[in-house]
Amino acid sequence: MKKHRILSCAVCLSMALSTLSASVFALSFNDVDNDPTVAWAKDSITQMTEAGYIKGYEEGTFKPYRAISKIECLLLMSRMLGVEEEEYADFTANAKAMYGTTVAKYNTTYPDELCFLLYMGILTESDLVDYASTANANTELLRYQAAMLMAKLMGADSEAKAFSVSPATYADDAKIPSSAKPYVEYVTEEGIMNGMDKDANGNPQFSPTTSLTRAQMATLLARMIDKLDKMTYTGTIDTLDLNNDVIAIDRNGDVSERNVNDDTVARQDGKSIQLNTLAEGSEIAAVEINGHIQLIEVVSEGSGSVSDKKGTVVYALISSLTESADGQRITLADSEDSSNNATYTAASNCTYTINGTKGNFSSLKKNDFVKATISGGKIVAISVEDTDLTISGTLTEVEFDEDDHVYLYVEDSEGDEQQYVVSSKGATVTRDGSSAEYRELSAGDKVTMELYKGKITKVKATSSTESFTGVLSEIVIATQPSVTILIDGKAENFKLRSDARILISGEEATIYDLRPNITVSGTLDSSEIRTLMASSVSTNEKGEVTGTVTGINTSYKVITVEDSNGNSQSIYYNTKTTFLKSSGDTTTAKSIEKGATVSITGAENNGIFEATIIIVK
Known part of the structure; x- marks a missing residue:
């Protein structure tokens, strides 16, 4: 496994946010200075453009009323968190190594920024679907979505998700999606966002489905600058008191207690680990946001208790045992191929289990069949096992390599995943009582496997x-x-x-x-x-689709229309599609707004409905 260490030197990554604007030298914009309707945002626009977070356009304009897209908001969030700052450069490098493949499925234009947000625990992969996928990245960011993202940016996702007030602050609370309501109330309480206008009775409204403009985004960023207190540092874990959500960290002899919360992410070798697996004495790099540790990166493990430690589990035969001034070393060999071996140093606090009882290094013997847990390049736990084992769990993946090895990845009842290899002599496989091939096994199958000396000899799978x-x-x-x-x-x-x-x-x-x-x-x-x-798109007897526009993606050339029965349908257009207003004048796809009523004529083609004429009423 590749070790992602926090390096002593860093390279500053400077990424141009081209989708927001091209870089300009002037910080004065004629469409802001000469437009009194933007006066409320002028100071924020000046502050944020001078800071380099959001920029203007080459012709000297800011375009304050242009809508911010979802992907643009994510890029701004990554900048706010330090993706381009020198002291965060190693986190950015580690993030790309860990999540580069994942992000490539969604957006390849800004991999560093998206990997960084995933690595920091600000976003999840499901968030990438909502905000960075091909279908969603360039759609307009709505105000309720901005509320959710701002809470995540503060490292307060769990806190915001559980936030509640009664009665609701806004008169249009019913229009806010239920999943977003606590976030809206949270950012209101924190003074990050507020209402847009008032209803006929003078009550404030949030306008949740209104698009967020560049002027509003600049104002949000200015507020976040005042709210977002972040820093990064290195140190050593002195003590752990997770019952009280506290970790004491020694920073060059100065020990201080730092808070953790439900959003804190701990990582080792790039992968996420549980906080309770951290060990005292471990060297770490940390990122703090608003008074709590958001990210802990284990640089090297300490000598604290390893009884609950996680690591890479290896089943093997002991090939040799040596002990010298350099430490106790154990060579582990593949039970079916002795040339496939590796030598490890036993950690100073390594635990030894011999036939179910506590032992020590001298209790081990050559040719013992063992289960070894390896973490940080050292053996932290080793136990002598029976040569015949039965393992049960949930299958997560089947993998084949170029040497015809077959690997099964199985998750146990505690959610820990382990890789197992099929014996070179083969294994019998059944699924739902019938003989099966490995390719017929499916992630999510419940499996019971019989192993001999660490190699799978029998698999019994049950599907659902x-x-x-x-x-x-x-x-x-x-x-x-x-x-x-x-x-x-x-x-x-x-x-x-x-x-x-x-x-x-x-x-x-x-x-x-x-x-x-x-x-x-x-x-x-x-x-x-x-x-x-x-299902195909439903049309009337004339072959027409009529409804209300609920979404439009000009990059993907698709318009989402909701009919009178509430059914959502996707209509695709191309360069041959004609766009007309009800007056007969021509128009364009970019001119179509959400909420517009449209009448569309077209035909099915390879399972999709392609429009030939779109009339905007």
Whole structure:
């Protein structure tokens, strides 16, 4: 496993935020200075442009009323957190190494910034679906979404999610999505966002589905500058008191207690670990936000208790044991290939278990079959095991390498994942009582495996079947294709089985015929899709689609329309599509606004509805 260490020197990464604007030297904008309707935001615009967070355009304008896109907001958030600052450069490098492949599925233009937000624990991968995917990145950021992102930026996602007031602050509370209501109340309480206007009775309204403008974003950033207190430092863990959410850290002889919370992320070798697996004496690099540690990166492990430590588990035979002034060293060898071996130093606090009882280094013998836990390049726990083992858990992945090895990744009841390798002599595999091939196994299967000297000799898998209905939001065409589906407002990512069946309007189709923003249903085989069904766009007797525009993505050339029955439908257009106003004048796709009523004429083509004429009423 690659060790991602915090380096002593750093390189500042300077990324141009080209989607926001081109860089200019003048910090005075004629469309701000000469527009009295923007006076309320002028000071914030000046402050944020001078700080370099948000910039103007080459012609000397700021375009204060232009809407901010979702991806632009994420880029600004990463800048606020230090993605371009020299002292955070190593975090950025580690983030890209850890999440580069993940981010590539969503947005390849700004990998550093998105990896950084994931690594810091500010965003989750489901957030990338909502804000950075092809279908969503360039859509306008709505005010309720801005409220959620600002809470996350403060490292207060858990706190905001649980926040509540009664009665609701805003008269249009019913228009705020239920999942966003606590966030809106939280940012209001913190003075980050407030109402837009008042209703007829003089009560404040939040206007949750109104797009956030550049002027409003500048104001938000200015408020966040005052609220966002961040710093990074290195030190050594002195003591842990997680019952009281406190870690004492020694920074060059100065020991101070630092707070952690539910949003704190701890990492070792780039991967997320539980806070309770941290050890006293560990060297760390930390990032603090608003008085709590947001990120702890373990640089080297300390000598604290390792009884609860996590690490890489290896089943092997002891090939040799040596002890010298340099320490106690154990060579572990593959039970089926003695040339495949590695030598490790035993940690000073390594725990030894011999036939279920406590032992020591001298209790080990050559050719003992052992289970070794390796962390930080050292053996931190080792136990002598029976050569015959039975392992049960949930299958998460089946992997094949170029040398014809087969690996099964299995998650135990505590959520810990372990890799197991199939014996070179092969293994018997059954699924739901019938003989099966490895490729027929599916993530989510419940498995019971028999192992001999650490190698799988028998696999018994049990599948589960589940139905689903949702909105298709992302399609990833790769060696292992997958789709992301919004089910009850939550983004769920599913792999497609190699034999998955796709139907559009009852006709056989392929993954290439699918498009985002259509309603789909189907069945899961464990956690992988076996069948995926989509309906065609419903039209009237004239072949027309009529409804209200709920979304438009000019990059993907798709308009989402809701009909009178509340059904959401995706309409695609191309260079041959004609756009007309009801007056007969021509118009363009960019001129179509949400809420507009449209009448669309077109036809089905390979499972999608392509418009030939779009009339905006």
